[in-house]
Amino acid sequence: MPRDTLDVVSDETLLVLYANGDPAAAxxxxxxxxxxxxxxxxxxxxxxxxxxxxxxxxxxxxWKMAPQWRAGEAQIxxxxxxxxxxxxxxxxxxxxxxxxxxxxxxxEVAAQSGSAVSSLMQADRxxxxxxxxxxxPDRQRQAVVLRHIEGLANPExxxxxxxxxxxxxxxxxxxxxxxxxxxAGRKADLGxxxxxxxxxxx
Amino acid sequence: MEDDxxxxxxLAKAGALPVPPSAALTARILADAxxxxxxxxxxxxxxxxxxxxxxxxxxxxEGLGGGRAVAxxxxxxxxxxxxxxxxxxxxxxxxxxxxxxxTTVGQMDxxxxxDILWTEN
Numbered sequence: 655m656p657r658d659t660l661d662v663v664s665d666e667t668l669l670v671l672y673a674n675g676d677p678a679a680a681x682x683x684x685x686x687x688x689x690x691x692x693x694x695x696x697x698x699x700x701x702x703x704x705x706x707x708x709x710x711x712x713x714x715x716x717w718k719m720a721p722q723w724r725a726g727e728a729q730i731x732x733x734x735x736x737x738x739x740x741x742x743x744x745x746x747x748x749x750x751x752x753x754x755x756x757x758x759x760x761x762e763v764a765a766q767s768g769s770a771v772s773s774l775m776q777a778d779r780x781x782x783x784x785x786x787x788x789x790x791p792d793r794q795r796q797a798v799v800l801r802h803i804e805g806l807a808n809p810e811x812x813x814x815x816x817x818x819x820x821x822x823x824x825x826x827x828x829x830x831x832x833x834x835x836x837x838a839g840r841k842a843d844l845g846x847x848x849x850x851x852x853x854x855x856x
Numbered sequence: 857m858e859d860d861x862x863x864x865x866x867l868a869k870a871g872a873l874p875v876p877p878s879a880a881l882t883a884r885i886l887a888d889a890x891x892x893x894x895x896x897x898x899x900x901x902x903x904x905x906x907x908x909x910x911x912x913x914x915x916x917x918e919g920l921g922g923g924r925a926v927a928x929x930x931x932x933x934x935x936x937x938x939x940x941x942x943x944x945x946x947x948x949x950x951x952x953x954x955x956x957x958x959t960t961v962g963q964m965d966x967x968x969x970x971d972i973l974w975t976e977n
């Protein structure tokens with residue numbers, strides 16, 4: 655199937671094409687899904703190398719499962735987030751059994767345009783956010799990342815986390831409160847006081 | 857960080873920042889995909905003409921599960937036809953053998969009336 659046609663078909667159709675031997679389907683699925691899994695895993699693990707391993711393993715399971723995929727039963731992205739969540743949980747458990755590692759591996763994100771100062775401020779804020787996220791209990795962190803960073807709806811998060819929707823709402827709310835409390839002490843460091851001053855001046 | 861608005865904005869900015877996979881990771885993922893990809897649908901597919909009776913037959917054979925499945929179905933059909941047409945004497949001899957009537961063993965004729973298969977009317 656031509657590549658530009660693959661760009662508009664659903665994930666499920668691509669997976670069927672892959673299972674039927676279409677060589678271009680795997681690349682299209684990888685381009686579409688791997689960045690999402692990698693971003694999610696990086697935010698949960700705060701370690702790029704571990705997140706890459708999780709991404710490769712999650713995609714590997716997708717390839718293995720492709721011939722048995724039952725159409726209409728679930729969204730592929732939901733299934734993949736669920737696999738990635740479980741793999742990250744396993745990775746964290748394994749990490750606890752190993753000596754502690756330094757938390758210097760905040761997610762590497764693509765460079766954004768803007769002045770050097772604002773870019774640095776932005777980078778500081780992101781690092782602070784990821785460190786704060788890392789202090790949350792696992793389930794709260796998963797719920798907050800899925801809802802507010804990955805932008806998923808609560809019913810989809812409930813499927814991924816195997817919870818009820820109310821439980822997801824509760825986890826998200828508690829996670830945000832905890833994040834606010836953790837980041838409150840760093841407000842001045844992160845330039846939020848300057849922002850408030852600028853808003854008042856305007 | 858006094859209100860949710862600032863946190864929401866920070867989280868939204870984090871979500872907007874892409875985390876692109878490295879070329880090495882993409883290569884690893886695609887190598888796995890290549891190694892695990894099932895072969896293109898059926899060997900018959902490459903030979904299948906786009907139109908015509910042969911194309912239709914190959915499509916049907918593939919739909920039934922390939923060459924082996926078609927061979928099995930053909931054998932089962934021929935066997936069923938034989939059992940339906942053949943004289944039951946042979947089976948009587950067989951059942952007698954199983955039931956213990958050993959006197960008919962020497963006379964068992966496995967194709968006692970095959971001539972009816974080629975008798976012309």
